[in-house]
Amino acid sequence: MHIVDGALSNPVVIGGAVAAAGGIALGLRALPLERIPAAGVLSAAFFVASLIHVPIGPSSVHLILNGLAGLILGWAAFPTLFVGLLLQAVFFGFGGVTVLGINTVNIALPAVLVGLAFRPLIPRSGPAMAALLGGVAGALAIALTTLGVAVSLMLTGQEFLTAAHLIFVAHLPVIALEGLLTGFAVLLARKVKPDLFTALQGTGT
Amino acid sequence: MAHVLSNGDTVLTDTGAEHSASRLGALDPRVRILAALAFAITTVALDTLPALSAALATALSLLALSRLPAMPTLKRVAMMDGFILFMLALLPFTVPGDAIFTLWGYPATWQGLARAIEIGLTANAVVLTLMTLVGTMEPVTLGHALYRLKTPETLVHLMMFTIRYIEVLRQEYLRLRAAMKVRGFRPGTNWHSYRSFGYLVGMMMVRAIERSERVLGAMKCRGFSGRIRLLHDFRTTRADALFAITLTAILLALIALDLTWR
Numbered sequence: 001m002h003i004v005d006g007a008l009s010n011p012v013v014i015g016g017a018v019a020a021a022g023g024i025a026l027g028l029r030a031l032p033l034e035r036i037p038a039a040g041v042l043s044a045a046f047f048v049a050s051l052i053h054v055p056i057g058p059s060s061v062h063l064i065l066n067g068l069a070g071l072i073l074g075w076a077a078f079p080t081l082f083v084g085l086l087l088q089a090v091f092f093g094f095g096g097v098t099v100l101g102i103n104t105v106n107i108a109l110p111a112v113l114v115g116l117a118f119r120p121l122i123p124r125s126g127p128a129m130a131a132l133l134g135g136v137a138g139a140l141a142i143a144l145t146t147l148g149v150a151v152s153l154m155l156t157g158q159e160f161l162t163a164a165h166l167i168f169v170a171h172l173p174v175i176a177l178e179g180l181l182t183g184f185a186v187l188l189a190r191k192v193k194p195d196l197f198t199a200l201q202g203t204g205t
Numbered sequence: 206m207a208h209v210l211s212n213g214d215t216v217l218t219d220t221g222a223e224h225s226a227s228r229l230g231a232l233d234p235r236v237r238i239l240a241a242l243a244f245a246i247t248t249v250a251l252d253t254l255p256a257l258s259a260a261l262a263t264a265l266s267l268l269a270l271s272r273l274p275a276m277p278t279l280k281r282v283a284m285m286d287g288f289i290l291f292m293l294a295l296l297p298f299t300v301p302g303d304a305i306f307t308l309w310g311y312p313a314t315w316q317g318l319a320r321a322i323e324i325g326l327t328a329n330a331v332v333l334t335l336m337t338l339v340g341t342m343e344p345v346t347l348g349h350a351l352y353r354l355k356t357p358e359t360l361v362h363l364m365m366f367t368i369r370y371i372e373v374l375r376q377e378y379l380r381l382r383a384a385m386k387v388r389g390f391r392p393g394t395n396w397h398s399y400r401s402f403g404y405l406v407g408m409m410m411v412r413a414i415e416r417s418e419r420v421l422g423a424m425k426c427r428g429f430s431g432r433i434r435l436l437h438d439f440r441t442t443r444a445d446a447l448f449a450i451t452l453t454a455i456l457l458a459l460i461a462l463d464l465t466w467r
Contacts, residue, residue: 006324097242
């Protein structure tokens with residue numbers, strides 16, 4: 001899911017950086033210092049969760065879980081996922097420097113959108129319904145991310161058109177998997193600790 | 206912090222090459238961050254193969270100077286190459302131009318091959334420099350340096366918390382996985398595995414938020430007033446100035462090389 005340096009055209013890279021800066025600023029406004037510990041520990045949790053490899057057929061994929069991040073964190077998912085990507089780039093070498101902005105937008109914007117749409121519904125519905133909504137949110141977020149990556153490539157040039165198509169098709173199983181896992185994660189969290197979805201709430205802009 | 210990827214048992218405070226007396230480790234962290242950024246922007250702006258090769262050579266010499274263990278670092282970079290290989294392999298077939306050979310009726314072109322090599326060189330040079338200049342820092346130092354570079358305070362605190370708790374939560378994750386394993390869990394492509402993984406992720410989030418409540422309680426108990434202080438102070442020295450001048454000269458040379466070959 002990471003785009004590397006040098007692949008995208010300058011307008012896409014600059015547009016991505018500007019959009020990311022705006023999203024991070026909005027997200028930080030939703031985070032008073034009182035809520036930094038909650039957001040910080042959850043950010044670490046998402047970082048660790050993204051290293052889990054889940055088998056799928058003969059291969060395995062690692063999770064992104066941006067849908068779940070949006071459901072739990074709302075707007076705060078933007079700076080949180082940015083921090084994760086920054087640490088991954090610096091210490092693991094995944095991604096790049098100039099593309100950090102566009103990568104953040106592609107992963108965090110779907111998270112925030114899904115959060116805005118589904119987060120208020122989760123605490124109100126029963127566990128089974130919450131799990132279903134969570135599953136839809138998880139699948140939708142990753143689908144939008146894949147779409148974002150494809151669009152960033154297509155905006156760069158015609159030569160990436162085939163790659164963009166293939167990336168989307170290749171990610172269809174991942175979309176289903178993320179949806180399924182997010183659904184089960186929401187089911188458990190909704191039963192064990194319903195506060196999880198409201199802990200950072202009342203802070204959205 | 207790279208041990209998170211492998212299963213080494215290094216703790217967070219042991220990361221970074223700061224302790225090894227490397228030339229780069231003595232530089233001001235702020236200078237190293239800005240240098241990595243300047244190098245990245247310059248390299249992305251380069252368009253010709255000779256200039257990009259020179260950029261990669263620069264990155265490799267920085268790696269040699271940093272005394273970072275070369276093999277693991279290069280292996281990590283190769284891992285990134287594995288991810289993008291697929292996209293690069295498609296390029297010769299999708300960029301129009303003069304054909305080299307034809308595969309199942311699709312011609313591969315020289316222009317596409319050149320474009321793929323350009324992207325590969327850029328990505329490798331930038332990531333390698335980032336890992337040698339910034340990735341060798343103590344993660345906490347990185348936070349302080351970013352703060353001194355006028356990064357919003359809230360964002361820095363968020364990052365510091367993330368850095369602090371990654372290792373703690375990774376241990377918790379490994380404990381949960383061990384608990385699953387002793388109960389006979391073997392991951393596979395089936396409903397049961399996916400449900401178990403979903404519950405695992407949900408449980409990690411529940412434990413994370415509960416931990417954060419305790420952390421906030423402990424902070425308040427010690428007089429947390431809504432401000433966290435960042436104590437590190439940095440000083441630029443002559444070595445920093447020398448490094449900055451050398452790097453600027455190299456970057457200008459790269460741009461000149463790029464323009465002459467265009």
